Amino acid sequence: MPSFDILSEVDLVALRNAVDVANRKIGNRYDFKGSDARVEHNDKILTLFGDSDFQLDQMKAVLLPEMTAKKIDVRCLEYGDLQKVSGNKVKQEVKVRVGIDQALSKEIVRLLKDRKLKIQASIQGDAVRVSGAKRDTLQEAIALVKKEVTDFPLQFGNFRD
Numbered sequence: 001m002p003s004f005d006i007l008s009e010v011d012l013v014a015l016r017n018a019v020d021v022a023n024r025k026i027g028n029r030y031d032f033k034g035s036d037a038r039v040e041h042n043d044k045i046l047t048l049f050g051d052s053d054f055q056l057d058q059m060k061a062v063l064l065p066e067m068t069a070k071k072i073d074v075r076c077l078e079y080g081d082l083q084k085v086s087g088n089k090v091k092q093e094v095k096v097r098v099g100i101d102q103a104l105s106k107e108i109v110r111l112l113k114d115r116k117l118k119i120q121a122s123i124q125g126d127a128v129r130v131s132g133a134k135r136d137t138l139q140e141a142i143a144l145v146k147k148e149v150t151d152f153p154l155q156f157g158n159f160r161d
Helices: 012-028 053-069 102-114 135-148
Strands: 003-007 038-042 045-050 077-084 090-096 119-124 127-132 155-160
Touching (some): 003 135, 012 038, 012 053, 045 053, 053 090, 102 135, 119 135
Antiparallel strands (some): 003 127, 003 155, 038 045, 045 090, 077 090, 119 127
16 A cells, blocks of 8 residues: 655754854854854754844844755744843744644644545654555645645655555
8 A cells, every 4th residue: 555754854964064154154244253143053953142133133144045055944943032141142042843743743634634535644753654545646645735734844755655
């Protein structure tokens, strides 16, 4: 029986590379000279440090195109609140979402079942496995999920006949 998995993955090596390139660009910019502006990468959390809110916005304007150039979907980023650090400095944590959370998994399964396609969808950890009798039905399911879920980056892999 043909099947495929719906997952959400981020290439962590490409993410580290994008952060390193962004840090180099930030260090070379004239408007950041003498400031403590930097991006730290710690597993699945990016921390942006800057002197002001405006500087953090400028750092995002450098970081996001670098991530896009490395084929990282920026919809996987979840921005935290701005935090005041010593003096007038600020920091912001940006969480990199990897895997599909339970709520979104249930929404995808419900979406597929409501369309009454002849498929079975089951939640397996942080992925959703979809299986059906016909390959065409699975392709309809992929098109449906791509159309309906637009606010979260999804990949469709492990297609088996």
